[in-house]
Amino acid sequence: MKKVLRRCVYCKKVGSKDEFLRIVRLKNGNILFDNEYKYFGRSVYICKNKNCINNAFSKKKIEKGLKVTNIPQDLKENLKNKLIENIEEVINEKI
Ligand SMILES: [Zn+2]
Numbered sequence: 744m745k746k747v748l749r750r751c752v753y754c755k756k757v758g759s760k761d762e763f764l765r766i767v768r769l770k771n772g773n774i775l776f777d778n779e780y781k782y783f784g785r786s787v788y789i790c791k792n793k794n795c796i797n798n799a800f801s802k803k804k805i806e807k808g809l810k811v812t813n814i815p816q817d818l819k820e821n822l823k824n825k826l827i828e829n830i831e832e833v834i835n836e837k838i
Contacts, residue, residue, distance in 0.1 A: 749788040752808045753799040756790055763788035764796070764826050768809040774818060776825045785809055791830045796823060 749765075750757050760780070767777045767786040775782070787808030789799045799805055800823050806814055 751790045751795055751799075752787040752804040753795045753802070754790060760788070762791065764791060764829060765789075766805060766809070766822060766826075768811065774809065774811070774814060774822070776822055776829075778829060789826065793827060793830070796826045796830070 746759060748757050749760050749763050751763060756762075765777050765780065765786050765788055766774065767782050767784045768774045769782055769784045777786070785808075787799070787805055789795050800819055805819070805822075806812065
């Protein structure tokens with residue numbers, strides 16, 4: 744089976760899907776954090792670190808990657824918090 748590589752929307756690092764967090768835009772326009780690859784749609788990948796998460800959001804990389812002109816600020820905050828919570832859980836599991 745061919746290994747599918749993903750690329751971080753901010754730093755452009757390439758790797759396998761478990762190295763990244765995924766945000767997906769569904770056909771109906773909903774944008775959500777989908778780390779379990781449950782949904783189909785245009786998606787962006789972000790490294791599991793705060794630097795990439797913060798820059799991906801502040802530099803509008805998410806909008807570009809999902810090909811939308813604007814994401815409401817509260818939705819962005821919500822997504823960003825979920826991503827950060829997710830990486831903090833990973834860090835805690837390692838300790
Ligand atoms: Zn990155």
